[in-house]
Every structure is written in C-alpha cells, then in structure tokens.
Amino acid sequence: MEVTDFSQPIRQSSKGIIIIFAFNAFKFFKKFFVLLIAFGLSLMKGKTIGSLTPTMIWLGFIGILIVIFIIAILKYLNFKFHLSEDDFHLSTGIINKDTTIIPKSKIQNVYIKQNFLQQLIDVVSVKIETAGDKKAEIEISALDKPTALLLKKKLFTKANVDEHSVEVTDGRDVFFKVTPKRLLLEGLSQNHFKSFTLILAFGFGLYTEFQQYLEELEVIEYAKDYVKVEEGTLINLLITNILIVLVFVVVSFLFSIIKTFIINFNLEVVEHQKTIEINKGLFNKVSLSLTPSRIQNIVITTNRVKQYLGLHSLAVRQAMTDQKQQKNFNIVALEKDQVNYLIDKLLVDYDREGELSKPRPYFMRISTYHMLLFLAVTNGLAFFIFGTELWWINVLIVPLAVLYVYYAYKKAYYKISNNYITIGSGVIDTTTNILEIHKIQGIKLKQSFFQKRRHIASVVISTASKKVTIPYVSKAEALSIYNFLLFKVESQDRDWM
Amino acid sequence: MNFTNLQIETENIPQLEDIVLKPISKSYFKIIVLNQLLLYALLVSLVFIGKYITENDEHVIINFWYLLLVVIVFCIINFIYSYLAFKKRKYAIREHDVVYAKGLIVHSIIAVPISRIQHVEESRSWLARHFGLSTLKLFTAGEAGSDLSIKGLPHLEAKKIKEIISANINGSN
Numbered sequence: 001m002e003v004t005d006f007s008q009p010i011r012q013s014s015k016g017i018i019i020i021f022a023f024n025a026f027k028f029f030k031k032f033f034v035l036l037i038a039f040g041l042s043l044m045k046g047k048t049i050g051s052l053t054p055t056m057i058w059l060g061f062i063g064i065l066i067v068i069f070i071i072a073i074l075k076y077l078n079f080k081f082h083l084s085e086d087d088f089h090l091s092t093g094i095i096n097k098d099t100t101i102i103p104k105s106k107i108q109n110v111y112i113k114q115n116f117l118q119q120l121i122d123v124v125s126v127k128i129e130t131a132g133d134k135k136a137e138i139e140i141s142a143l144d145k146p147t148a149l150l151l152k153k154k155l156f157t158k159a160n161v162d163e164h165s166v167e168v169t170d171g172r173d174v175f176f177k178v179t180p181k182r183l184l185l186e187g188l189s190q191n192h193f194k195s196f197t198l199i200l201a202f203g204f205g206l207y208t209e210f211q212q213y214l215e216e217l218e219v220i221e222y223a224k225d226y227v228k229v230e231e232g233t234l235i236n237l238l239i240t241n242i243l244i245v246l247v248f249v250v251v252s253f254l255f256s257i258i259k260t261f262i263i264n265f266n267l268e269v270v271e272h273q274k275t276i277e278i279n280k281g282l283f284n285k286v287s288l289s290l291t292p293s294r295i296q297n298i299v300i301t302t303n304r305v306k307q308y309l310g311l312h313s314l315a316v317r318q319a320m321t322d323q324k325q326q327k328n329f330n331i332v333a334l335e336k337d338q339v340n341y342l343i344d345k346l347l348v349d350y351d352r353e354g355e356l357s358k359p360r361p362y363f364m365r366i367s368t369y370h371m372l373l374f375l376a377v378t379n380g381l382a383f384f385i386f387g388t389e390l391w392w393i394n395v396l397i398v399p400l401a402v403l404y405v406y407y408a409y410k411k412a413y414y415k416i417s418n419n420y421i422t423i424g425s426g427v428i429d430t431t432t433n434i435l436e437i438h439k440i441q442g443i444k445l446k447q448s449f450f451q452k453r454r455h456i457a458s459v460v461i462s463t464a465s466k467k468v469t470i471p472y473v474s475k476a477e478a479l480s481i482y483n484f485l486l487f488k489v490e491s492q493d494r495d496w497m
Numbered sequence: 498m499n500f501t502n503l504q505i506e507t508e509n510i511p512q513l514e515d516i517v518l519k520p521i522s523k524s525y526f527k528i529i530v531l532n533q534l535l536l537y538a539l540l541v542s543l544v545f546i547g548k549y550i551t552e553n554d555e556h557v558i559i560n561f562w563y564l565l566l567v568v569i570v571f572c573i574i575n576f577i578y579s580y581l582a583f584k585k586r587k588y589a590i591r592e593h594d595v596v597y598a599k600g601l602i603v604h605s606i607i608a609v610p611i612s613r614i615q616h617v618e619e620s621r622s623w624l625a626r627h628f629g630l631s632t633l634k635l636f637t638a639g640e641a642g643s644d645l646s647i648k649g650l651p652h653l654e655a656k657k658i659k660e661i662i663s664a665n666i667n668g669s670n
Contacts, residue, residue, distance in 0.1 A: 319638055441613045441637040442645070445513070445606040452604070460605075464638040479513055482608070487510040489610050490593035496613065496638065 004147045006083040006154060009091070011076065015123050016142030021072035022117055023141070028068060081140065083154055088128065090138055100138060106130050108294050108318060108497075110152045111328070112145075114285035124148045124285075128155065156275075156289065175276075175341075176269040182311065182333040183264055187257030189305040191428065195259070196252040203248075264332055269342070276345060278331060286328050292346050294318050294497060296439050296465035300339055300432040307430070312339045316346070319464035319497060347434065350420055356413040359472040362456050364409045366472065371401040414470045416481060421461065423468050437485060438494040439463050445482050447475070461485070464496065511591070513606065518587035518598055524628040525649025526583050531624065533579065537572045544568060588647050590658055595635060597647050609645050613637050617662045619655050631655040635662070 004010070029036060039057055074094045081090040088107070090100045109129040118124060123142040130137070143151065265282035276290045297317040306312065316329040334342070343350050378397060382390040408427045415422040423433045441464055447457040457478040459470040470481065548561045582601040589596045595614075598606040618634040625631055633655045635645040650658070 440610075442607060442609040444608075446603060447605070448603045449601070462637075482606075483510055483512055486513075486594060486608055486610065490612065493612070 004150060006151060009080040009082045009089075011080055012140050013123055013142045013144050013147075014076070015121050016079070017069075017072050017076045018121060019118060019123065019125075019141045020075050021069050024068050024072060025065065028064070079140075083151075088138075088155060102128065102130060102138070104155060107155055109288060110155050112148050112152060112287040114281075116283045118142070119283075119285065126151060152289070156291070173271040174268060175271040176267075176331075176334065176338055178264060178267040178333050183261055183267075184257065185309050186264070186306075186311055186333045187260035188253070189303070189309060189311060190256045190260065191303070192249075192252050192256055195255045196248065199248060199252045199255055260332070263327070267332065269331060271345070276342070278328070280328075288328060290316055290329070290346065292348070293495075295346055296435065296463045296496075297468070298343065298346065298434045300343075300434075301426075301429050303426075303429045310335050312336060314339055314342055317463075317465035343434070347420065347436065350434070351417045354415055354417050356415050356424070357473070357477075359409075359412050359414075359470070360456055360474060361409070362451070362454060363412060363472045364405055367405045367408045371404055375401060412471065414473075416484070421468075421485075423470060433466075433468050435461070435463055435466075435468065437488045438492050439496045440485060440489050441496065443482055443485055445478055447478075459485075513596075513608075516589045516591065516596055518589045518596065520584070521586050521588065521647070521649040522628075522630055522651045525586075525630055526580070527628060528624050528630070528649070529579050529583060530576070533572070533575060537568065537575075540568050540572075541565065586649070588650075590661070595645065595647075595658075595662075597645055607645055609635055609637060611662055611665050614662055614666060616666070617659045619659050621652070625649075633658060 039061075071094070075092075078094055078097075079090075079092050081088065083089070086104050088102045088104060090102075092098045092100075107128055107130060109127075111127040111129070112124050113127060114124045118141075122144070124145050125139055125141040126143055126148050127140075128138040140151075262282045264280050267280040268278070270277040270279065272289075274291070277287065278290070279285070279287045295316050296319055299315045299317065300312055301315070302312045311332070312334045313330055313332045314334055315331075318329070331342070340352070375394070375397060379391075379394065382393060404427055408425075411424055411426045411430055413424040419437055421435050421437060425431050425433070440461055442462045444460040444462070445457055446460055451457060451472075455475040456472050457475045458472055459478050459481050461468050461470070470478075473481070544561060544564050547564075578601065582599075585599055585601055585604060587598045593612070594608045594610045596606060596608045598604070615636050615638055618636070619631050620634060621631040629652050630649050631652045633647045633650055635647075637644060647655075
C-alpha cells in the first residue's frame with residue numbers, strides 16, 4: 001500500500017467529484033422542488049408550458065445537470081489540503097479562493113463518516129471540528145479509508161505530542177459491541193412520549209397538506225359511507241377511537257425501534273491507549289474518537305425499565321459541538337459495569353464513593369408549585385374545551401403529580417469531591433451528570449427574594465458545553481461550594497481543553 | 498512529578514463574603530431613567546393620540562384619565578423597581594476572577610475566573626459616551642452562557658480592567 005504524503009498539497013480521491021456532484025444536485029433539487037414537480041407533471045401529460053416543449057424541458061434539465069457536474073469538477077480541482085508541522089491547511093474556492101489553517105492543538109474532533117452513497121463507492125468523509133466557530137468546520141468528502149485513517153492519526157498524534165508521548169501500540173481492543181437484542185430492548189424502553197408526539201405531528205401535517213387531494217379523491221365521502229354502515233352504536237365509535245390510538249402507539253414504538261437501529265447499528269466502542277473510538281450507524285456510518293481532555297461533561301441516563309434490563313446510556317458533551325453532532329457521542333445499551341469502566345477510562349481518578357448530599361426539602365415545595373400550576377392549566381383547558389365533564393381526569397393526573405414531586409426529590413442529589421462534581425436529577429429518567437472541576441467556566445449563586453428569608457440558594461455551574469445546577473441548598477452550603485470550586489479552578493492552573 | 502495533595506482547610510480559602518463589591522457608576526442610573534422616560538413618553542403620547550382619534554366617536558367610552566393614571570402608576574412602580582435593582586448591581590475584580598452581582602427579585606452573584614476568559618470587549622453606546630460610561634463584556638468558551646457583561650462602568654475603570662484581563666489572557670498563552 002502506498003503511503004500518502006500529507007506534506008504536499010493533495011486533492012481528495014477523484015471519486016469526490018461524484019460525491020460533490022450528488023450533494024450539489026440534491027441541494028439544487030431540494031431548492032426548486034415545487035417548480036420541478038410542476039415541470040414533471042406537464043412532462044407526464046405531454047403538454048407544453050408557454051412556448052416550452054417537452055424536449056426543451058428535457059434539454060434544460062440535462063443542461064442544469066451538466067452545469068452542476070462542471071461545478072463539481074472545478075470544486076474538486078480547487079480543493080487541496082496538506083499538513084505542516086503544527087497546522088492543517090486547506091484551500092478551496094473556484095473564484096473566491098479561501099485558505100483555512102487550523103492549528104492541530106485546537107482540533108477538537110476528527111470524525112470519519114460514510115453516508116449511503118459513500119458506502120457504495122467505498123470512500124469516507126473526514127470532518128475536522130474545532131471548539132470555535134461553527135463555520136470553521138471542515139469536511140473532506142471523499143478519501144479512501146486508509147488515507148482517512150492515516151490523516152486522522154496524523155492530526156491527533158501531533159496534537160498530543162507535547163502532552164504525552166505518542167501512542168505506542170495501535171492495538172484494536174473492542175471493548176463493547178452491541179447485540180441486536182440489546183438494541184431492540186433499548187428501542188422498546190425509550191421514552192415513547194417523544195416519538196408519539198412526533199408521529200402525531202407528522203400525521204397531522206400530512207393530513208393538512210393532502211387535505212385538498214383527499215377531498216378531490218373523495219376519500220372522505222368514501223370513508224363516511226364506510227363508517228355509516230357501522231354507525232349507530234357508541235361502542236363502535238369507541239372502538240374506532242381506541243384503534244386509532246393503538247395504531248399511533250404501535251407506530252411510535254416501531255418508530256423508536258427503527259430509529260434506534262438505524263442510528264446505533266453495529267455500535268462498537270474500541271479502546272485505545274488514551275482515547276476511545278465509537279463506530280456506529282447503518283446508512284450514515286460514523287467513526288469518532290474521544291480524547292479525555294476534550295470532554296466537558298459526561299451524562300449517564302437510564303430509567304426504571306432500562307435499569308431493570310441493564311441498559312444505560314452514556315453521553316459525552318464537548319465544547320460547542322452542534323446539536324446534531326452531539327447525538328453521535330451517545331453510547332447506548334451499556335451494562336452498569338461497562339459504564340463504570342468507561343468513566344474510569346475517561347475520567348482519571350473518579351471517586352465513586354463519598355456521601356451524597358441532598359437539596360433542602362424546599363426543592364419539593366418548588367416542584368409542588370410547578371405541579372399545581374400544571375394542574376391549574378390542564379384543568380382550565382379541559383374546562384374550556386370540554387366543560388365540567390372531564391373533571392375525572394384529575395383522578396389520573398393528581399397521583400401522577402404527587403409521584404412527580406416525590407421522584408424528582410428522591411432522585412436529586414449532588415456530590416463534590418476533590419476533582420469532580422456529580423449531580424443527579426430526573427423524574428422518569430435517572431440522570432447522572434459528571435464534570436471535572438477544572439473545566440468550569442463560570443459559577444453563579446442564585447437566590448430569589450423568597451429564598452432569602454429561608455436562607456436557601458442555588459449554585460449554577462457552567463462549563464463550555466452545559467450548565468448544571470445544584471438546586472436549593474442552604475445558603476451557607478452554597479457559599480462554601482462556591483468558594484471551594486472557585487478556589488479549585490483558580491489555584492490549579494489547569495487548561496479546560 | 499511534583500504533585501502535592503495537601504488538605505484544604507475550607508476556612509482558609511478566599512471567601513465570597515469577604516469581597517467588597519463596588520457599586521457601578523451612579524450616572525448609569527441616569528441612562529436607565531432616560532431610557533424609561535423615553536418609553537413612557539411614548540406610551541403617554543399614545544394614550545393622547547388614542548384620545549384624539551376616538552374623541553368624536555360616540556361608541557367608545559373609555560375614561561382616558563384612568564388610562565393615563567394606570568400608565569403613570571406603572572411608570573412610578575417601574576422607576577422604584579429600577580432604582581432598587583440598580584442598587585444591587587455591583588462588581589469586583591479579584592486577582593483571579595471577576596465577580597458581578599445583580600438582580601432584585603432573583604439575586605445572583607456570578608464569578609468568572611480570569612483564566613477562563615477568551616476575550617474582553619468594551620462597548621459604549623451614544624448615551625454612555627455622553628456620561629463617560631462603558632459596558633465591559635467578558636466572553637468565556639462555550640455557549641452555555643457564562644459570558645458576563647457589566648454595564649455602567651466608568652470609562653477609565655473599564656479600560657483599566659480590560660487591560661488587566663487582556664494582559665492576563667496574553668500572558669497565559
């Protein structure tokens with residue numbers, strides 16, 4: 001195998017033209033979707049639009065494709081990158097030439113991704129991300145895999161060279177590989193409210209969109225006739241409604257499961273000496289490395305059902321990654337001891353022992369207020385829409401509200417050790433948030449007018465990726481946390497990235 | 498590796514209670530007052546315009562003096578609130594961090610370690626220039642909103658703080 005020399009400006013693989021072409025064509029057609037449909041319809045009917053004949057439309061269509069193709073070639077020719085001692089250089093642009101230089105030490109992530117088309121023609125795209133501006137993101141869309149891996153390695157090894165010696169062995173130690181059964185369980189035990197509302201919104205949107213067509217096709221009339229046959233009894237109506245709800249529930253279950261499968265297909269956690277590599281995805285294959293020094297927060301989530309099934313998710317938060325990318329840092333369906341192992345790997349000397357402190361019972365008072373407000377709103381809405389008939393719904397909601405308050409307080413705790421802060425929260429989910437003290441960016445002491453009399457305050461801790469709150473502790477406790485954390489951050493002189 | 502792990506006496510570390518927070522410049526209250534006066538002048542004139550337009554209309558029976566009274570009472574309450582809230586705006590610069598306190602109903606004290614500040618900005622509006630004031634903005638990394646902006650600092654003071662912090666940022670790199 002020939003080893004690629006990155007010190008000279010090189011182009012990506014010539015297959016890149018196809019990727020750029022496909023990407024641009026897709027973007028173009030997405031933009032002029034409506035127009036194209038109009039043209040397409042007239043083509044189907046063989047009619048003319050104004051003075052345009054079908055042949056001319058075809059020719060125009062092909063012309064556009066050719067233009068996009070030429071642009072793709074030019075883009076490809078003008079896309080060059082190389083590596084120098086400490087920086088990554090990239091020059092792009094057909095008419096406006098852009099040169100981007102990223103110092104290796106500022107690179108936060110290097111992803112290797114492969115979408116469906118890239119899988120077909122066997123190339124991968126490399127994405128380089130910094131913690132800064134979102135525009136500074138770079139994507140090389142077509143490289144063959146060995147080159148990509150080499151590039152990634154070169155980008156990382158140099159960056160770390162001053163911190164610790166270059167990684168010696170490159171042993172591939174697969175630490176965790178998800179089985180289809182566990183993925184299925186993971187999909188099943190998800191919070192289905194989310195996908196349920198999504199499906200509902202989607203169905204509703206689809207309905208309003210195609211209402212006109214449906215009316216034209218007289219589907220409604222047909223359906224009405226159909227219903228009329230069974231009309232008459234209330235039970236039939238009830239059954240129909242229950243069936244509709246059931247269909248939605250089943251669809252949202254399926255949706256959750258399929259989504260989980262597509263995103264986490266063949267999820268694999270590979271252990272390297274200093275880093276951890278995550279590979280996953282069905283249509284969009286992603287491979288990314290986690291460097292402990294770049295991690296800002298670690299969030300572990302599970303819920304009652306998942307806990308019983310031994311399913312835990314571990315999410316890693318980094319500075320300034322966008323929401324879509326953030327999701328890639330989730331490792332799902334982990335066993336409890338696998339989570340612990342990963343934490344030990346990513347967070348040096350994380351102390352699992354130590355006593356947990358609880359917020360003041362004032363916490364319950366606040367969540368009770370929240371729930372009362374919620375009850376008032378739901379009752380008000382129910383009253384205005386359905387009148388007094390729906391009062392019985394409170395029989396369902398009130399116990400749930402009580403449970404909410406109870407569990408929210410039961411699951412809330414915080415622990416501050418020498419180097420780490422651990423905060424537990426959640427109602428349905430059980431969430432554990434861990435952050436390193438030296439990665440704190442700012443601390444806020446918050447106290448409302450009402451809390452002042454009770455000597456209660458909250459501490460809000462910001463890192464580069466997330467804000468976490470230690471809610472409602474006594475003022476004295478809050479002050480000592482505040483002082484301790486500030487002292488820790490300022491006396492240590494450790495970098496946050 | 499010279500690593501030490503001495504026990505920290507929590508009583509001996511710097512305490513937040515010991516910081517003497519400085520109030521921001523009194524002139525800044527003038528800016529707040531001016532801004533609010535502008536707003537209420539607008540509201541009052543709206544009331545009068547409304548009165549003028551509907552004067553000849555028999556169907557609209559609104560007591561304009563009540564409306565005016567409501568606006569004025571609101572204005573007075575707002576002024577009192579602004580004054581009390583203004584009194585709460587305080588700041589302090591320590592060796593290693595910048596501390597800013599604000600808020601009447603929800604009082605918060607924010608501390609940003611100087612070593613975490615990415616860049617500093619001093620901005621001055623037209624009014625602020627007139628009163629010799631400026632706003633000091635401190636930016637930290639990340640979008641989690643630990644950025645700090647201290648309004649109503651005397652221009653010279655802001656400049657000095659900016660220089661101290663800039664020197665610190667450049668020194669650490």
